[in-house]
Amino acid sequence: MANPTLLILAGDGIGPEVMNEVTRIIDWFGEKRDLKFDVEHDLVGGAAYDAHGTPLHDDTMARALEADAVLLGAVGGPKYDDLDFSLKPERGLLRLRKEMDLFSNLRPAQCFDALADFSSLKPELVAGLDIMIVRELTSGVYFGEPRGIFEEGNERVGVNTQRYTESEIDRVARSAFELARKRNNKVCSMEKANVMESGILWREVVQKVHDEDYPDVELSHMYADNGAMQLVRAPKQFDVIVTDNLFGDILSDCAAMLTGSLGMLPSASLGAPNADGRPKAMYEPVHGSAPDITGQGKANPIACILSFAMALRYSFDHGDEATRLEKAVEKVLADGARTADLMGPEGGTPISTTEMGDVILAA
Ligand code: ATP
Ligand code: MG
Numbered sequence: 001m002a003n004p005t006l007l008i009l010a011g012d013g014i015g016p017e018v019m020n021e022v023t024r025i026i027d028w029f030g031e032k033r034d035l036k037f038d039v040e041h042d043l044v045g046g047a048a049y050d051a052h053g054t055p056l057h058d059d060t061m062a063r064a065l066e067a068d069a070v071l072l073g074a075v076g077g078p079k080y081d082d083l084d085f086s087l088k089p090e091r092g093l094l095r096l097r098k099e100m101d102l103f104s105n106l107r108p109a110q111c112f113d114a115l116a117d118f119s120s121l122k123p124e125l126v127a128g129l130d131i132m133i134v135r136e137l138t139s140g141v142y143f144g145e146p147r148g149i150f151e152e153g154n155e156r157v158g159v160n161t162q163r164y165t166e167s168e169i170d171r172v173a174r175s176a177f178e179l180a181r182k183r184n185n186k187v188c189s190m191e192k193a194n195v196m197e198s199g200i201l202w203r204e205v206v207q208k209v210h211d212e213d214y215p216d217v218e219l220s221h222m223y224a225d226n227g228a229m230q231l232v233r234a235p236k237q238f239d240v241i242v243t244d245n246l247f248g249d250i251l252s253d254c255a256a257m258l259t260g261s262l263g264m265l266p267s268a269s270l271g272a273p274n275a276d277g278r279p280k281a282m283y284e285p286v287h288g289s290a291p292d293i294t295g296q297g298k299a300n301p302i303a304c305i306l307s308f309a310m311a312l313r314y315s316f317d318h319g320d321e322a323t324r325l326e327k328a329v330e331k332v333l334a335d336g337a338r339t340a341d342l343m344g345p346e347g348g349t350p351i352s353t354t355e356m357g358d359v360i361l362a363a
Pocket of ligand 1 (some may be wrong): 014018075076080262263286287288289290291292293298300301303308341
């Protein structure tokens, strides 16, 4: 049988730096575990704009649709701030998500014991924390029409539209309930049904999907602002959180700080299953291109490495190998390996991106 294909889009800023460590790990799995992938590399974001004048070339889009999974680094940077909206690096990412129809974004927030002290919360609030935020990714205010800056009377008005159809809510709710069944059978849905029509529909549809097909899963509803508060007050009350595109963006960054650093957080974006049952999928670290530390060897590669672990688990049915990789990360952290972003106030000497890759490979 042919090897599964992995399309690597390293992107901009620290994207190529952290992806370099992942490439070494992919090679390791090929050599030591006989787990071989056909790896292809292509451009996205500012890197694609520099080469082709567009943040995502049509050929790259076609390759992404063909690949068994896409691994993405990060896009964007100050160099591209003045570009027209349609040419911005982020548009490349949004196009990938949209055309691959990756409607369900899985963002785990898991606290490694060795980093519990480093959380923005008290260690006892986060020790053992393991929550999964499921963020709707292809609709909502990021895509709703009308959008734009319009003339209105003698001034301009900036407009975005929050819009959800029943089917969009239905499918992301299902993915959250399916996930909950593989975890602890508990889902909390977040919206703002008190002030938003889309929130009223969201709550109604999630409840209906639950009552009809997932009555065994414990479901609660929460306003997203309260959810943000609860996340920093008592995060362990949650298991799976399902929410819309914008609230999910904010809540998952908030959850990020519970676990220590943005540099630790992987994500998966899944679409509908293909004919072979494998969902279209893209894996990427939650963090951005981090222009402030680009090119200095300071970036923490763990978020990107754990994203590859998620690919092993969700796209390739190698949960055991994913666990192997996650255990290696856990071990090096327990042994005290720290990139600069993981240094506590007591200080110490951080290791570089490549050195972190080295110790994880050794483990
Ligand atoms: P974007 O708009 O692309 O999401 P952002 O403004 O949210 O970008 P990030 O690029 O994610 O910002 O960076 C936020 C902060 O976190 C920066 O100070 C950055 O240096 C730090 N950071 C992000 N990723 C990492 C990483 N992998 N290792 C170390 N520090 C990181
Ligand atoms: Mg961001």
